[in-house]
Amino acid sequence: MSETEPDIADREDGDFALDPQRVAAIREAIAAGDAASIDAAMEPLHPADIADLLEQIDPAERRVLLGLWSGGIDGEILSELDEAIRDEVIEALPHDVLTEAVRELESDDVVDLIEDLEEPQQEMILGALPESERVAVEQALNYPEHSAGRLMQREVVVAPEHWTVGEAIDFLRRQAELPDQFYHVILVDPAHRPVGYVTLGKLMSSRRDVRLADITEDSFRTISVMQEEGDVAYAFNQYHLISAPVVDEGGRLVGVITIDDAMAVLDEEHEEDVLKLAGVGGEASISDGVMATVRRRIPWLVVNLFTASLSAVVISRFEGTLVAIVALAALMPIVASTGGIAGTQSLAVAVRALATRDLTSSNAARVVRRELAAGLMNGLLLAALLGLGGTLISGDVMIGAVLALAMIVNQIVAATGGVLVPLALHRIGLDPALASGTFVTTLTDVMGYFAFLGFATWILL
Numbered sequence: 001m002s003e004t005e006p007d008i009a010d011r012e013d014g015d016f017a018l019d020p021q022r023v024a025a026i027r028e029a030i031a032a033g034d035a036a037s038i039d040a041a042m043e044p045l046h047p048a049d050i051a052d053l054l055e056q057i058d059p060a061e062r063r064v065l066l067g068l069w070s071g072g073i074d075g076e077i078l079s080e081l082d083e084a085i086r087d088e089v090i091e092a093l094p095h096d097v098l099t100e101a102v103r104e105l106e107s108d109d110v111v112d113l114i115e116d117l118e119e120p121q122q123e124m125i126l127g128a129l130p131e132s133e134r135v136a137v138e139q140a141l142n143y144p145e146h147s148a149g150r151l152m153q154r155e156v157v158v159a160p161e162h163w164t165v166g167e168a169i170d171f172l173r174r175q176a177e178l179p180d181q182f183y184h185v186i187l188v189d190p191a192h193r194p195v196g197y198v199t200l201g202k203l204m205s206s207r208r209d210v211r212l213a214d215i216t217e218d219s220f221r222t223i224s225v226m227q228e229e230g231d232v233a234y235a236f237n238q239y240h241l242i243s244a245p246v247v248d249e250g251g252r253l254v255g256v257i258t259i260d261d262a263m264a265v266l267d268e269e270h271e272e273d274v275l276k277l278a279g280v281g282g283e284a285s286i287s288d289g290v291m292a293t294v295r296r297r298i299p300w301l302v303v304n305l306f307t308a309s310l311s312a313v314v315i316s317r318f319e320g321t322l323v324a325i326v327a328l329a330a331l332m333p334i335v336a337s338t339g340g341i342a343g344t345q346s347l348a349v350a351v352r353a354l355a356t357r358d359l360t361s362s363n364a365a366r367v368v369r370r371e372l373a374a375g376l377m378n379g380l381l382l383a384a385l386l387g388l389g390g391t392l393i394s395g396d397v398m399i400g401a402v403l404a405l406a407m408i409v410n411q412i413v414a415a416t417g418g419v420l421v422p423l424a425l426h427r428i429g430l431d432p433a434l435a436s437g438t439f440v441t442t443l444t445d446v447m448g449y450f451a452f453l454g455f456a457t458w459i460l461l
Contacts, residue, residue, distance in 0.1 A: 018049045023056055030061050035068040042071055051080035054089065066092050073097065075104035083116050090121060099128035106180060107133060108153035108261060111140045115150065140255075148232050149225040151265065152246040152255030155179040159212060161187040161195050166208030168198075181258060183242045187212055194245040194253045196220050222247045225254055229265045234357060236262035269355060303438055311336070311445045318453035321461060327394050328456055331403060336448030338382060339410035343440040346371055346418025351433045354426055359419075368419050375415025379408035402459055406452035413447045414440075 022041060029037035042050065054062055054077075066073070066089070073093055078101055081089060090098060102110060102125050110129070114122045114137070126134050136154040143149025157178065159168045168185055172178065184197035196216035206215055223232055223244050235241060236259055246255040315322075322329055350367075353359035359367060383404035391400030421439050422432030 018052045023053060026053065027057060027061060030064050033068065035070065038065065038069050039071065042069055047074065047076035048080045050077050055082050055085060059088065062088070063092060073101055075101040075109065078113055079105060079109045087117060087121065098125065102128050106153045106155055107136045107140065108151060110137050111150055115141060115145070143225060146229045147225065148223050148227040148229060148246050148257060151229050151232060151261055152257045154255050156186060156253065156256045157182050158186045158188050158253065161189055161213050163212050164208060165203060165206045165210045165212065168203060168212060183258065186245050186253065186256065187216065188253055192253055193251045194222055194247065197245070223257060230269055232257060233262045233265040233269065237266060310442060311449055314446055314449045315453065318457060321453055321457045325456065325460055327399065331390060332449060332452045334386065335403065335406045335410050335452045336445045338407065339414040339444035339448045340441055342375065342378065342411055343414035343418045343444040346415045347422060347436050347440050350419045350422045351436060354422060354432055364423055368416060371415040371419050372412060375412040379411030382411060383407045398459055402452065402455045405455045406448065409451040410444060410448040414444045417443045
């Protein structure tokens, strides 16, 4: 690099982003085969930033980078990588590097790392683990996908319920190894069933002779090993949990889920909802190849092709009206387009509320009434503007009136449809985030054209 370029290894306090200048400099170093510059640029990066970097560069650049960079891939970087390129990186790593990286991880991170890999890669990683950790990971993999059993970590700090603070502290100090992150000491009865937990802050601030059972937290609750991970994330968010013990069918402690894992699930569900609303599936990634991208998008594009044909059918029914008043052809997309936007607004709120369980059968009627009223008010306001504009453009006040009436109808349909469609899909067990967009768009288009051309036929002919 030239002397005029900034030292990309320097990082200001509070500068957390992987900035484009750093990425560009690393790519230049990769192209030049400059290992020293790569090391200097990579040295200050957090594992999450390194994972982002590997996702942003081309596959060929990744291979060169992994060969030149002396820092090497560790467990934290692997756990941060997008699934779309994790397999590629694992295949490129020497066996000893992969073994060392996996051994650094907690059991829940190992499960997350290998659950989507092919069986040969799973066996390779499992073979790199110590016997006790391998058994724990294999047991976790036996639980259903997206369950608490897959999400939990087996490394748990426990104490008998009759211990004192002093006994617990002495026990912790004697341990050769503790989990990298833990927030509670979980109290168990003689049958190894969790009965409460004590925060580390309370443990360290209490006298040694205080019984642990006397300083437990009110927030204590257990999670079934078979619980859906989405329900787990909801419980953490709803009840402000930091960690929660996981129990088997007999109520015995088998693991613990911490807030970082629960919030990661919540983030993934939010991301999936956004992707599904766009009709690209819940697992789409910027790292996907061309064919993977096509496979994710084409099914709903085909569905939309057929549903959009309904609009063409409606328009064809009013061919005589369009022939008689040609100006209508230029104006009618306005109503359908505005209705589509209104429907998407209502839909986005409804799908998010269903996901967070803020929209339920107990308040659905009230939400629908609110959307109906909002649609009516928006329709009236837009109708006033569109009616005036249509009159000025066409020179015919009756065309302005047709536009205004059609706008009112379609805004009401869009607002209420944006709630009713996802509610109906949710009720019959379909994913409202994945299927709602196509149906709401079709509804607003069909009703927009039908209302506009229907009122035009009634009023103008």
